[in-house]
Amino acid sequence: MSKRTFISFFWVALFGSIFAANPVNAIFLGQIDDFSDGTTGNWAIGNASSPFAPVNISSGGPFDATESPDAFLQLSSSGTMGAGSKLVSFNINQWTGDFFGAGVTGISLDLNNLGSNPVTFRLALAGAESTFGSNQGFSLTPGTGWQQATFDFTASDFTQFSGTATFEQAFAGVTELRLLSSTNPAFSGETIAATVGVDNIQAIPEPSTLMLSLTGVMVLIIGYRIPAKLVAKKAETSNHRKYLKDSKVSRDNLDSVHSEQCAEFRFGRTLLIRKLSPLRRLKYRVMQSPFP
Numbered sequence: 001m002s003k004r005t006f007i008s009f010f011w012v013a014l015f016g017s018i019f020a021a022n023p024v025n026a027i028f029l030g031q032i033d034d035f036s037d038g039t040t041g042n043w044a045i046g047n048a049s050s051p052f053a054p055v056n057i058s059s060g061g062p063f064d065a066t067e068s069p070d071a072f073l074q075l076s077s078s079g080t081m082g083a084g085s086k087l088v089s090f091n092i093n094q095w096t097g098d099f100f101g102a103g104v105t106g107i108s109l110d111l112n113n114l115g116s117n118p119v120t121f122r123l124a125l126a127g128a129e130s131t132f133g134s135n136q137g138f139s140l141t142p143g144t145g146w147q148q149a150t151f152d153f154t155a156s157d158f159t160q161f162s163g164t165a166t167f168e169q170a171f172a173g174v175t176e177l178r179l180l181s182s183t184n185p186a187f188s189g190e191t192i193a194a195t196v197g198v199d200n201i202q203a204i205p206e207p208s209t210l211m212l213s214l215t216g217v218m219v220l221i222i223g224y225r226i227p228a229k230l231v232a233k234k235a236e237t238s239n240h241r242k243y244l245k246d247s248k249v250s251r252d253n254l255d256s257v258h259s260e261q262c263a264e265f266r267f268g269r270t271l272l273i274r275k276l277s278p279l280r281r282l283k284y285r286v287m288q289s290p291f292p
């Protein structure tokens, strides 16, 4: 079993035990598209044969230095007439279902503007025969490399374009999620010549739900001692680096790493964005531990 397969299995097992079971292909907390399987992860445009259809790029993702090669999803658009004129891609498979019921209150993703025009990246969705688009637009300047964006699912953060369903009703029955570029909130996107790299599209919880999830992680690692070189490998925060000095990281020490991360999550959106990736890497390190 590969590391990624094991991690995916771990998430399903963990959150399946915390939340009610979801139908096949429905959203679940912790779900992540990292495109390591060489596919486009069911992200598509209307014309699959278009030269502007999404493609899997086998290397150059945000973790290329540490997980070489790191595949990612490339979206592109022509900016002219016809199919592929707009930067917009939809998913009607794994990114559907009852988001709030699954405890999913936001999405984080890594983005990289690989084109020559500035892009304002947004999310949009359809649910309960209504359509919504994010008010938040994540500005991507060409040539600035990979950046992590987080979109929160609160009613005030979204504009409704069609239908009569409430925001809550739509998020309880999402039928389509979209990634797009638009200066203003939109469901269809704007005509633009653009190329954007996308990776690690992840269903994330609000901080209180995250605390519950991390409690589950801590329960799983109770009783195991993790060599410090594994815990501190690829460390990026001072919380992690200080454990480099330890020859062994005890269960208590590892719990304190999680606790400090949790505390930082409580301080709001900015730290939530910044701390997600280090936390994810910490989780990866736990997965690499010598479990009996």
Ligand SMILES: [Ca+2]
Pocket: 034, 035, 036, 061, 062, 070, 071, 072, 199, 200
């Ligand atoms: Ca990737």
